[in-house]
Amino acid sequence: MAMSLVAVSEAAAKTYVIVIEQMRFNPPVLTVHRGDRVMWVNKDLFPHTATSTPTAFDSHEIRPDASWSYVTRQIGSYPYLCTLHPTMRGTLIVQ
Template identity: 80%
Template sequence: MSATLLAGVSDAAAKTYLIVIEQMRFDPPVLTVHRGDRVVWVNRDLFPHTASAMSKAFDSHEISPDASWSYVARRPGSYPYMCTLHSTMRGTLIVQ
């Protein structure tokens, strides 16, 4: 198989996961995905939030109310993240 074909097969297998930001928390608080999967954070609160990895692997910056931000997981590992505007809001993205 050619590299292009393999890339197409890989893309077809990728999934999209949703994390809802609501009532000052991330739901689900821990999410396990595979490399190549897309994670979408949707803000259903009345004020902005961020999804910022403590390792600096990803940073949404401010996600406005009723807006979303997505990230494609590329590197395996465990990525604790938080809302930099509300430090008690924490979650973990695990990439296999």
């Protein structure tokens, strides 16, 4: 029975996309549920990172036309920034 509950839980997980473009994270604030996948897609002409503070996740460099994804595990609010361009900021909220 536990196996079927896990399968249902995984099937209910969603994928959300944050687009990196024009030196911004769009949307700048995203609310998801534990177990959801968040994908950052870089549409700028230069690399960026998505690095939470404190470090719950760190994409390292995401090259232009590339993406990086993270599966949320812990409930909380996670401010993040691009370490290469510190004025670029966002917040991931996990419920």
